Amino acid sequence: MTDQQPPPARPSRPWMVWLWMERSTVGLPVALLIFDILGTFGAYNGWHHDRGVSGVEVRSLDWIGWVLVVAGPVALHHRRRAPRAALAVCLGATMAYLLLGYAYGPIFLNALVAVVVIGGTGYRREVWIGSIAFAVGMLFVPTHKERGQTRTDAVDVLSTIGWLLALLILAELFRVLRQRALEAARAREQEVRAREQEARRQASEERLEIARELHDVLAHSISLIAVQANVALEVMDRRPEQARIALSAIKDASRSALGEVRSVLTVLRGDQAAPRDPAPDLGRLTHLAEMAEAAGLKVALSVVGDLDAAPLAVSQAGYRIVQESLTNVVRHAGAGRAWILVESADGLRLRITDDGHGAPLGLDGTGNGLPGMRERAAALGGSLTARPLPGAGFRVDAYIPYPEETA
Template sequence: MDEQRTHSGDGPLRGRGGPAPWRHGPAALRRWEEWVERRGLPWASTLAVTVFVQVGSGFAEHAQLEYRAKLDVFARLLLLVASLLLLLRHRHPVPVVYGVAAATMVYLGAGYPYGPVFFCVALGVFAAIVAGRRWAAWGAIGMLWLGHLLIAHWLYRWLPPGTDHGASWGGELVVAAWVVAIAAVAELARNRREQWAKERVEREQAAKRRADEERLRIARELHDVLAHSISVINVQAGVGLALLDSDPEQARTALTTIKSASKEALGEVRQVLDTLRAPGEAPRAPAPGLDRLPELVQQAASAGLTVDLATEGKRVELPPSTDLAAFRIVQEALTNVVRHSGSRHARVVVRYDGRRNLELSVDDDGPASRGDAGGSGNGLAGMRERAAALGGTIEAGSRADGGFRVRAVLPQRHEAKEGSP
């Protein structure tokens, strides 16, 4: 994972091919990231660290005059190098953390006073670990700590200022505790950053799934609307052409049916498209449901299909999604009878099974015809998708007597399972 991180040339550390992972973190971190991104390099924070280190080291010098060397030009330059390297800590965290550690080790080896220079090391280590370069950070810490042990417990005899004495091992334990604390805080920040990045990816994937599901729903809706209406239009157009010369009145009736079916199809298509233009708004017209089955039967009759409609059980109020799915399933089943069956008679039964399931069955006597009204072959797949989306099932197949049956079972309270009232 560490090797997959890249560094942007105009802002904070970024993941490859996407926005910075802290984008969805707390507001303070998000504002900080945006501020850094606008400026390209953390000039303000680096300048503040530089001033703090230079001024603080001056105070440390007065407190350690007895056993540490005075700050001279070389010491000030080392402090300046350690501070200014932090300007590149987001773009090049590995060279920066090693550079700061090296400058600090030379500073300590020259006998200059302990002080805020360690703040530069802490900030460099923090930036490297947060950037995912933890081994580089630990390597720089190890290098500096080993160098300090050699200087404080052995080499101090030969190094300036000459008046220094060896450090206590108890002090080394305090330094170790500070190192572990800095690394722990950096690891916590890194873990939170990765968590925010993961949550951002999950949100994007969820949004993509919702968009895909919405596209599928719209495609299914358009298919059901257009397939039924165009099948009716196709049949009536054939009747009109056949009777245009021999029976003008019947041809006129066919054209009237074509006009009515096309008008209704345009209205339903417009309703579907309105949901695309104004997402989130309530539809201007109610979605069709089982209460419109008589209209569906009348349309089928205009296409030459006689439909017997029966209702069994006590009717209950259905959720809108279930009501719409039930209507579309019956509509598609009747459309398939018009297209693919040689029978001109169909039976539709709507059965309410107490408060559990809604059962739909559409039967025709067959046999299958060779003609095709230009269907896409997605009718049964669309019905199964509608039923599955509600937790229901679809069975479709030939009967033993040569007819064809479509049977759907839909939960009557699907929305209640999702927590809806």
């Protein structure tokens, strides 16, 4: 019934990468573990190859070194449940690895990733404390120029400060990017929810419109059929010609009702390719009056102005209001005559009057009848009033304005 809305735009690729880093509990640690293992092997092969040329000595990679290398990725796997502990393990294992004199390698990445990812999730104070402690510890890491010598010269101090600043800047950058990514994800979710709510609202409005159309079609036609069936039963033996006329009226009313119900059901199924007859409008008022007369009600129809000037929506609503009014007259009023006045000028004015007993029309508790007519008029900016007349009779007055470009 409603057009399918296009899917909302997906967030840009950089935000998807950052969200993956923050949300994935397995992917990031596994990738880091593989990189650490391969990189550490490569680093030690490089040290052993160069040792005979430069005289550089490093500690052999034993089981303690491997435990320190693996500790970082394992800790990051649990960063959601224990972010502070994961940060401490990554920084501590990296610092211990360096203080013990193992060869430089990708283990630095463990500390970097821990600071960036955990700092980006909101633990700024812990990241600052851990980064400063790590930078201070770097001053005591033995250099590989001379075994056991620590970093005390100005260049090494500046290098350590640079490490600290780089870690903190990256952590803050990730925090900002993560915040933007989450905001983009929330905006996308809100857009999806808004589209779903709008689709539900449109579907509800369409169901109400279909229910109103079915009520108008069936109530009018079935009322005429019931009246004519009673007439046919009464005169079948005494006046068979009159019974034949009544049965012919039943046939016409049934055919008309089936055609309109078929059109409504076509829309209900959502079969847009299926042919659909246009909804009746003011051009069929004469036929409507004839059907009411076939039910035994004398109808006087007066038209003032050009009905073709009425927009289609107004014309269709006007037809339904007249149809519902005549249906109520036939079913409830016990009237013998009805007068229909239709005026088309700056808007559509309708007046339907009968000479019945003046009881309220269509107040059957179903939400249709008079309430349905008022809803039709109000939906197009108009109004509808209904009241009994002094002595006898009932009157329905409706006004629906034309749009400015039409008036």
